[in-house]
Amino acid sequence: MSRVYNFSAGPSMLPLPVLEKAQKELIEQGGSGMSVMEMSHRSKPYEAIINSAEANLRKLMEIPDNYKVLFLQGGATLQFASVPMNLMKKGKADYIVSGQFSKKAADEAKKFGEVRIVASSADKNFSYVPTVSKSDFSTDADYVHICSNNTIFGTVYNYTPETGDIPLVADMSSNILSKPIDISKYGLIYAGAQKNMGPAGLTVVIVREDLIGNARAGTPTILDYKVQADNDSMYNTPACYSIYVAGLVFEWLLELGGLAEMEKINVRKAGKLYDYLDSSLMFKPTAEKAYRSIMNVCFVTGDEELDKKFCSEAAKAGFVNIKGHRSVGGMRASIYNAMPEEGIEKLVAFMSEFEKNNLKGR
Ligand SMILES: *Cc1c(COP(=O)(O)O)cnc(C)c1O
Numbered sequence: 001m002s003r004v005y006n007f008s009a010g011p012s013m014l015p016l017p018v019l020e021k022a023q024k025e026l027i028e029q030g031g032s033g034m035s036v037m038e039m040s041h042r043s044k045p046y047e048a049i050i051n052s053a054e055a056n057l058r059k060l061m062e063i064p065d066n067y068k069v070l071f072l073q074g075g076a077t078l079q080f081a082s083v084p085m086n087l088m089k090k091g092k093a094d095y096i097v098s099g100q101f102s103k104k105a106a107d108e109a110k111k112f113g114e115v116r117i118v119a120s121s122a123d124k125n126f127s128y129v130p131t132v133s134k135s136d137f138s139t140d141a142d143y144v145h146i147c148s149n150n151t152i153f154g155t156v157y158n159y160t161p162e163t164g165d166i167p168l169v170a171d172m173s174s175n176i177l178s179k180p181i182d183i184s185k186y187g188l189i190y191a192g193a194q195k196n197m198g199p200a201g202l203t204v205v206i207v208r209e210d211l212i213g214n215a216r217a218g219t220p221t222i223l224d225y226k227v228q229a230d231n232d233s234m235y236n237t238p239a240c241y242s243i244y245v246a247g248l249v250f251e252w253l254l255e256l257g258g259l260a261e262m263e264k265i266n267v268r269k270a271g272k273l274y275d276y277l278d279s280s281l282m283f284k285p286t287a288e289k290a291y292r293s294i295m296n297v298c299f300v301t302g303d304e305e306l307d308k309k310f311c312s313e314a315a316k317a318g319f320v321n322i323k324g325h326r327s328v329g330g331m332r333a334s335i336y337n338a339m340p341e342e343g344i345e346k347l348v349a350f351m352s353e354f355e356k357n358n359l360k361g362r
Contacts, residue, residue, distance in 0.1 A: 008321035053247030099150030149175035154298035179263035198246030300330030
């Protein structure tokens with residue numbers, strides 16, 4: 001068996017101990033006589049799996065009791081529609097556009113009401129995150145929507161927007177569980193699992209109880225947060241296996257020491273890569289320093305041919321999926337929780353070697 005260092009933005013690496021545990025339990029889980037994939041979602045063994053996944057996520061993220069945790073499907077993209085369908089009581093929302101996903105979220109919300117773009121960083125190809133303050137928001141907005149970490153552009157909010165009484169909604173798909181956050185500052189958080197939580201197919205929604213129960217007329221039953229909450233995310237069959245693997249990831253994080261410990265590791269990991277990039281004569285990071293993501297690190301050589309050569313040689317050396325998104329070009333190393341520190345150290349060593357070999361004569 002030979003595993004590569006997978007820098008994919010998503011679906012992305014899972015912790016090896018999680019995969020090993022899933023492998024061990026693949027055919028028969030916990031004395032149930034069957035695979036998790038074969039279980040009824042309403043059976044006792046499965047109930048134990050989903051309940052412990054929720055309990056462990058609550059513990060990890062210190063989710064207050066007045067928040068519901070929902071295990072849904074449809075990806076973060078379906079939440080672009082579900083959020084306005086459920087939260088737009090007055091039909092108005094404020095959006096901050098800091099990348100491609102927040103733009104998509106705003107465009108989708110326009111189908112359901114009046115969307116105001118409070119700020120955007122499109123002017124500099126989303127290389128920074130706009131700074132907004134309380135007075136920038138519409139007093140009658142139903143919510144303010146942000147994307148906390150911009151997966152494609154490698155930028156992150158270095159502050160939490162102060163929205164006063166207006167609920168703050170955040171797409172945290174690419175940085176949930178990367179560090180501790182104060183849940184009470186948010187009305188709703190959502191994230192697709194396949195970046196930092198588990199396999200694709202699961203979308204986690206964490207929502208303050210008082211915000212649910214007001215879905216607009218015509219909202220499909222399955223998309224109504226109240227229906228999902230009242231049915232413990234089992235209005236229909238949930239993404240059973242993805243929830244099980246995400247549960248193993250939550251256990252792995254708890255054993256590691258929780259999110260404060262994970263953040264320390266992530267800061268150290270990203271620091272090693274950014275320190276090299278800052279000293280390199282060949283590679284340049286694309287995100288403004290103050291908004292650098294510790295999950296997605298974007299960089300370029302400034303020469304498309306050289307970028308191509310780098311990606312191809314990197315892949316041969318076992319560093320795969322490092323090509324940047326087409327809207328930024330260059331490279332993107334997604335270094336989520338599961339990327340071992342050693343993977344980054346080896347990547348940096350590989351990059352320095354590539355730099356030495358290719359800088360000559362330029
Ligand atoms: C990946 C991603 C999405 C899209 O997620 P899907 O699960 O594919 O719908 C949305 N927002 C952010 C921030 C992402 O990283």
